[in-house]
Amino acid sequence: MIEILSPTALPRARETGRVVADILQAVRVRTTVGTNLLEIDRWAWDLILAAGAESCYVDYAPSFGSGPFGHWICTSVNDAVLHGRPHNYALVDGDLLTLDLAVAKAGVVADSAISFVVGDARPAESLALIDATERALRAGIAAAGPGARIGDLSHAIGSVLSSAGYSINTEFGGHGVGSTMHQDPHVSNTGRPGRGYRLRPGLLLALEPWVMADTDRLVTDADGWTLRSATGCRTAHSEHTIAITDDGAEILTVPGGSAV
Incomplete structure (x- = not known):
């Protein structure tokens, strides 16, 4: 199913996007060395409850x-890249953590993910992975x-x-x-220009580039x-929900509604 929102639904989509972005940033600020994934x-x-929103994950x-x-947020650490299920693990300095969150509010879903390094360490490989996914998202x-x-x-x-220099997995x-939360159209992280569904105002898309350092193969x-x-290599994942408008594309999952 491809769902096209009416112009009157866009303010509600913006509100949901802000909720997702604000929660991700609040969690990021709280996350330090020693934070347990179950705390997150x-x-x-x-x-989510304080924002009057509903989780898209718990019953998914x-x-x-x-x-x-069965959890409220995806927490993927180091070699985990997608659908990371929170478990009893305390983060250490230099861990690469991806937080992925989707919520519904006022009948509209927004979905976003951020990757960052925990603590003071700055592993070059991790920073390069994050940078590539953020540039690809832009x-x-x-x-x-x-x-x-x-x-x-x-x-x-x-x-x-x-x-x-990264190979690209097209499964997700x-x-x-x-x-x-999950609707058509699928947006592969590689493809041929001029092909596929033509975008229309009112379409919401979650774009999510993700890569693994030395492989394109996943294991569950x-x-x-x-x-x-x-291979156990490190990974990164960046995601925004955007709305196609008459003038272009509007990023919805930005904290406080500010532009990036």
């Missing part, structure tokens, strides 16, 4: 998962607008990731959002959810 999950729970049970996810957003095709966005994202990528953790690099 509890913080997310409290913040797609075909690729193992039963309901490129994908810049390619979006009414009349553009999904392949244009995929090509823009993939060109940045490939130029940075961006997607449409609206009244539910014993928890049935967490996806890790097959």
